[in-house]
Amino acid sequence: MADFLLENIAGKEKPYVESLRKLLEQFQSPFAPDDSVGIKLHWGERDNRSYLPADYAKEIAVWLQAQGAKPFVFDTTVLYSGGRRTAEDSLKTAADHGYTADFLGCPIIVADGMDGRDIVSIPADYKHFKTVQVCSVFDKAKGFVIFSHFKGHMVSLFGGAIKNISMGFASRAQKQRMHSDYHPVLTQNKCTRCGICVDICPTKAASISEPDYPEYDLKKCIGCAQCIAMCPELALQIFWNSDMMVFQEKLVETAAAVWKKIQGKTIVINALLNITVECDCLGGNNPVISPDYGFIGGYQPVEVDAESLKMIGPDIIEKVHPGIPWQRQLSYAREIGFISPMNKGI
Ligand code: SF4
Ligand code: SF4
Structure with missing residues (x-):
């Protein structure tokens, strides 16, 4: 099995659905017929203009349905004001951005529930968190597709698969525990x-x-x-408020705890498209800092993020977010066993 699956978009026209389809066809699918499969993504904050169009989520749903699986798309509520603080607002924002059940051909949900209380504590047993609190999605899905828009971020340098699993699955309380630094x-x-x-x-x-x-x-x-x-x-x-490293470690601990629950039945895809300074949590126009590359797929989120960083070149993001000890995400992932210590490429 290849460590990475790559599909570049050179010479293609947006949206790059055909490239994504080719990438999906390369996966050794871990899903069985009738499996319910959650597609975790971020449909963009209200007024954000850099989010990924719904065409890609639809393509993933079509690929899953072709195998007999039953996909659904999900995200969770957020801490800040705007168009995703409540599930009702978030689903409206999703619809405004084209993410509707009609278009996707599958259900779309806010996985921590309409009131943010559909949550569960799972074991972590790490330095900062003994347990982490996340959306209660594990009983709804047998498998997952972690589909992330790879781009810059003001506190983690980059936002990709690690962040999509960590902040993306976290309950609002868990998000707050990570943001308290x-x-x-x-x-x-x-x-x-x-x-x-x-x-x-x-x-x-x-x-x-x-x-x-x-x-x-x-x-x-x-x-x-x-x-x-x-x-x-x-x-x-x-x-x-604390050492900058602590935030990086907390981010990784939350992702690692979730990964223990979903590994082996999950595939990971980063879209290196519309690579902006900040994440899709911000409204308005968000400057682009890199050319489009395409899609990187794999079976392990740290590997897929590290490969994405290599492809873009971390210096491009470091120029707009200087001084963030982002390397700690990768070294800590190795220390706590989130990534194999044998993986010397990271
Ligand atoms: S960081 Fe603190 S002060 Fe700033 S918007 Fe958030 S809660 Fe308010
Ligand atoms: S300039 Fe910035 S810090 Fe000052 S009031 Fe406006 S938003 Fe707040």
Whole structure:
């Protein structure tokens, strides 16, 4: 079995559905007829314009159905305000982006439930987390397709398969446990007092009163980083409450705990398309930092992410997100057995 499956899009036209189909045909499918298979993806925040079009999810669903499997598409609710904080809003955002059951030809759900309480604790037994709390999807699916839009990210450098499994499966409480390692810090001479950070803050931790600059109540701040991402003047920066490594390790621990539950019956696909500075959690236009490459597939998320990074060249993302110890994700994955210590290529 090849470590990686590659399908590039050179000379093809968007959407690159034919390339994805060719990649899928290369997999040794772990799914059996009648298996319910969850396709985990991110359908983009409200007003985001860099999310992957629904054509790719539909192609994966068609491929699964051709094997007799029963696919469904899912994501989970998020901590910050916007179009995915509740399941109802999230499904509306999905529909606005073309992700409907009619188009996909399969159900689409928010896997932590309509009220965010459809969750379960699973064993982790790592340094930071003894258990992790994730969406209760394991009894709904016999197998999974982890389909990730590979791009930059302000705290993890890159967002791909590891992040899609970690933050993507996590309950809101688990997301908060991972996000608690940082909060915003203001550079006053850049701030125009526009109030965007106050309007967007989901916990009312940010406040402003004339003629003062905004303040951030750290007791209320959940570290969602939305204010940092949305500040038009780049006046807010991340202040790490703990060693920056801790966030990278927590991200990996959550993914590793989920992986223990789904490995062997899961395939992993990264789309190296529309590779933007930030993740699809942000609204608006998100600058592209790299050419399109195509799709990388495999059977192990750390391997697929490492190969994706190699293909793009991490220096391109490091230029826009300097100083993030992203390498810790890979070295820690090896230390805790998420990736084989024998895998010297990572
Ligand atoms: S969004 Fe940025 S510029 Fe606007 S008030 Fe907040 S910190 Fe200042
Ligand atoms: S102040 Fe804290 S909770 Fe509010 S938007 Fe910023 S990071 Fe999120």
